[in-house]
Amino acid sequence: MNSRTSSSAESFKKNSYMKKLANLLPKEDQKEIKLVNITSRLINLFIWILISLSVLILLTVATKFYLSSESGRVNDRIVLQEQVVTKEENQELKQKLTEFNTHLDNLEKLSDSHAVWSEVVVELARLAPQDMAIDSFLANRETGQISVTGFAKLRDSILDFRKNLLESEYFEDVNFPLANLVKPTDANFRYNFFVKEDILLESS
Secondary structure (H helix, E strand, O other): OOOOHHHHHHHHHHHHHHHHHHHHHHHHHHHHHHHHHHHHHHHHHHHHHHHHHHHHHHHHHHHHHHHHHHHHHHHHHHHHHHHHHHHHHHHHHHHHHHHHHHHHHHHHHHHHHHHHHHHHHHHHHHHOOOOOOEEEEEEEEOOEEEEEEEEEEEEEHHHHHHHHHOOOEEEEEEOOOOHHHOOEEEEEEEEEEEOOOOHHHHHO
8 A cells, every 4th residue: 555545544544533532422512513613614604705795895996996097087188189179170260261351351352443443444435436446455453554455447536535535534644656646547546544543542
């Protein structure tokens, strides 16, 4: 026999001996021993239950604290992101409003300028004699200079047109090339003149 078998045999003999001694005790003592053993087992079980509950509670509290901390961080990030987005949207909206106001101001100026230049064209057509035709009309809005070329059946009509330009409340500095007087009939003409400054100021 080896040492392990010998040890097991000795333990078995010892347990058997203890059981025999226990059986020799009175029944009341035997019950008391059983109660002590059961009580000891119950106490050990209760202790293990308390330890397990304590560990579970600690894990729950730690998890709750961690989740609360992460939730606070996430909320802070969300608030910061919302502020960034709001700031970008406000900047974009402000830029769009600025561009819109600029376009609107330009449109108003263009409308006013267009209205003034429309009056200039109407006035120019009114001053031209009936037998005169204007073939080209060039105008510089910044300087107010106008260049017109055309055709007239009579040279007198070209002279009348110059007189009308000089007397008009719209025009000044009328340039009259001598080439306009070369032909007495079926003559071509060219005029350079300016819209008066006070008329142009109305469109600014």
